[in-house]
Amino acid sequence: MKVLVTGGAGYIGAHIVRQLEKSGHVPIILDDLRRSKPYRIGHYLWENTALEDSAAVMKVFEKHRPESVIHLGGYISVGESVRKPDLYWENNLAASTGLLLAAARYPVTAFLFSSTAAVYGMAEKVPIPETAPYAPTCAYGSSKLAFEKTLHRAGEALGIKTTALRYFNASGACPEWNVGEDHEPEEHLIPRILQALLDEKKVQVYGRDYPTPDGTCVRDYIHVLDLADAHVKVIESSVLSGGQSLNVGTGRGYSVLEVVEAVGQELGLRPSVEFLDRRPGDPPSLVADSSLLQVLLGWKARHSDLRTIVSSAAAWEKVRRSALGR
Numbered sequence: 001m002k003v004l005v006t007g008g009a010g011y012i013g014a015h016i017v018r019q020l021e022k023s024g025h026v027p028i029i030l031d032d033l034r035r036s037k038p039y040r041i042g043h044y045l046w047e048n049t050a051l052e053d054s055a056a057v058m059k060v061f062e063k064h065r066p067e068s069v070i071h072l073g074g075y076i077s078v079g080e081s082v083r084k085p086d087l088y089w090e091n092n093l094a095a096s097t098g099l100l101l102a103a104a105r106y107p108v109t110a111f112l113f114s115s116t117a118a119v120y121g122m123a124e125k126v127p128i129p130e131t132a133p134y135a136p137t138c139a140y141g142s143s144k145l146a147f148e149k150t151l152h153r154a155g156e157a158l159g160i161k162t163t164a165l166r167y168f169n170a171s172g173a174c175p176e177w178n179v180g181e182d183h184e185p186e187e188h189l190i191p192r193i194l195q196a197l198l199d200e201k202k203v204q205v206y207g208r209d210y211p212t213p214d215g216t217c218v219r220d221y222i223h224v225l226d227l228a229d230a231h232v233k234v235i236e237s238s239v240l241s242g243g244q245s246l247n248v249g250t251g252r253g254y255s256v257l258e259v260v261e262a263v264g265q266e267l268g269l270r271p272s273v274e275f276l277d278r279r280p281g282d283p284p285s286l287v288a289d290s291s292l293l294q295v296l297l298g299w300k301a302r303h304s305d306l307r308t309i310v311s312s313a314a315a316w317e318k319v320r321r322s323a324l325g326r
């Protein structure tokens with residue numbers, strides 16, 4: 001199947017593109033590299049196109065005629081979305097809606113959207129099922145939720161089977177494919193801890209007074225290969241009827257301090273921690289109930305134990321640093 005992957009040069013997209021190829025599909029990357037780097041393109045078909053440019057996006061559909069779209073292109077920082085909410089509404093809602101309308105003019109039958117646990121915000125109970133109330137704390141979560149709703153409503157009217165996957169914390173890497181996390185600035189916990197330890201700096205931890213067992217935030221870490229597998233299952237599915245939003249996580253949460261400890265053990269180094277104020281918009285605990293995805297698609301997390309995640313991320317970080325000459 002031909003699959004258009006927006007944001008296919010990003011961290012998660014790069015893994016999905018490779019997993020699609022491994023599963024016999026033909027991925028086409030749409031990404032203008034505004035938040036990525038050319039090495040992620042590899043040998044794949046690539047359109048250097050901005051999602052906001054609807055005429056150019058239409059040309060991409062005309063040229064490749066993909067049967068499915070996996071839409072990861074967007075902005076991802078909670079903190080940035082608090083400071084610059086307009087960017088998030090523009091890219092994550094307006095440009096995404098333009099993409100959906102373009103897809104509807106071509107024979108696209110399925111549209112899969114990368115959503116986020118941030119739609120739940122301050123969840124009242126964990127693990128969080130898809131039926132939990134929405135309480136996003138920032139424009140990132142709100143704009144993702146707004147597009148989910150637009151997608152499902154419009155998809156029904158336009159005859160496109162729509163699915164949103166709500167990722168919890170994507171993590172880990174696939175160094176064999178020469179891909180892993182490489183954001184600038186890096187805001188995600190595991191690469192930040194790795195970088196601090198390898199640079200012999202203190203690990204900065206935001207907030208130590210959350211209502212969690214050790215006072216630091218608790219998150220559900222899902223290996224990026226398990227995420228990629230869920231995407232392939234969704235686009236190949238004949239079971240999903242469309243209009244569904246499904247959680248992708250493991251059901252097991254780790255606190256920031258537990259992750260710091262695990263990374264220290266992996267590197268054989270003793271971390272030194274510096275506690276800072278809470279970051280605006282960070283909920284105390286986000287852990288997924290993913291039973292719906294498991295029941296509907298037979299999906300199971302196979303790579304997401306913390307040791308596998310941390311060791312793959314550490315191996316990738318060493319590859320990344322040696323490419324940078326560090």
Ligand SMILES: NC(=O)c1ccc[n+]([C@@H]2O[C@H](COP(=O)([O-])OP(=O)(O)OC[C@H]3O[C@@H](n4cnc5c(N)ncnc54)[C@H](O)[C@@H]3O)[C@@H](O)[C@H]2O)c1
Binds near residue numbers: 036073114
């Ligand atoms: N990383 C996570 O833990 C996580 C968790 C939940 C959801 N998500 C979602 O998954 C998706 C991918 O996340 P990621 O970590 O790979 O992010 P990323 O920043 O590494 O990748 C996003 C890619 O999209 C491209 N892009 C962004 N806006 C674009 C536009 N308007 N036109 C063309 N290209 C554009 C960027 O250049 C980049 O390559 C995002 O939609 C994010 O919201 C990520």
